[in-house]
Amino acid sequence: MVNEDFVPSDEDEISDSREECVFSCNCGISCFDRKKMLQFIRERKDENYEKHKRKRRRNLRTEYLASIKNKCVKPCEIGSPCKCQKKCREKINKTEDIIFTKFWDLESYDLQNSYLYGCIRVDKKKIFYKNKQNRQESSRKFTAKYTVNVDGQDVNISGVRKNSLSSRLCINL
Numbered sequence: 001m002v003n004e005d006f007v008p009s010d011e012d013e014i015s016d017s018r019e020e021c022v023f024s025c026n027c028g029i030s031c032f033d034r035k036k037m038l039q040f041i042r043e044r045k046d047e048n049y050e051k052h053k054r055k056r057r058r059n060l061r062t063e064y065l066a067s068i069k070n071k072c073v074k075p076c077e078i079g080s081p082c083k084c085q086k087k088c089r090e091k092i093n094k095t096e097d098i099i100f101t102k103f104w105d106l107e108s109y110d111l112q113n114s115y116l117y118g119c120i121r122v123d124k125k126k127i128f129y130k131n132k133q134n135r136q137e138s139s140r141k142f143t144a145k146y147t148v149n150v151d152g153q154d155v156n157i158s159g160v161r162k163n164s165l166s167s168r169l170c171i172n173l
Contacts (some may be wrong), residue, residue, distance in 0.1 A: 061104045088157045121145040
């Protein structure tokens with residue numbers, strides 16, 4: 001049922017959408033114009049930038065063009081084995097290909113870094129010199145051990161050296 005006796009007054013009229021916003025910043029732009037302006041703002045599309053394409057290709061282990069000299073950079077491969085006295089090569093020989101592929105299959109620089117930081121174990125410094133008369137006190141307080149998980153056990157790699165881990169995974173630490 002519609003009430004036919006109802007006559008709208010000036011107070012009951014619906015305000016125009018182009019009317020000034022009550023909460024505006026007093027810049028003179030109506031709410032309608034602001035919404036229209038926001039439609040034309042360009043959004044960034046990072047995936048189309050050459051820099052981001054290179055990063056993605058590098059993390060996917062595919063060929064890409066270097067940014068400086070436009071040289072073709074080949075995908076990384078497993079580096080030369082470690083020849084240390086602790087025989088790290090023999091400890092992880094079976095699983096080195098699996099570790100390498102799993103590391104590069106992470107595809108994200110942040111995930112790869114978190115994996116690497118998970119491989120580092122920090123211990124207290126083992127060697128202390130009590131009679132340091134003429135020498136300065138060492139500022140080193142901790143020892144970093146680099147480990148890799150092999151069959152559910154953490155295996156030390158090259159004691160405190162990181163070279164074998166970085167060369168095997170084809171990364172710069």
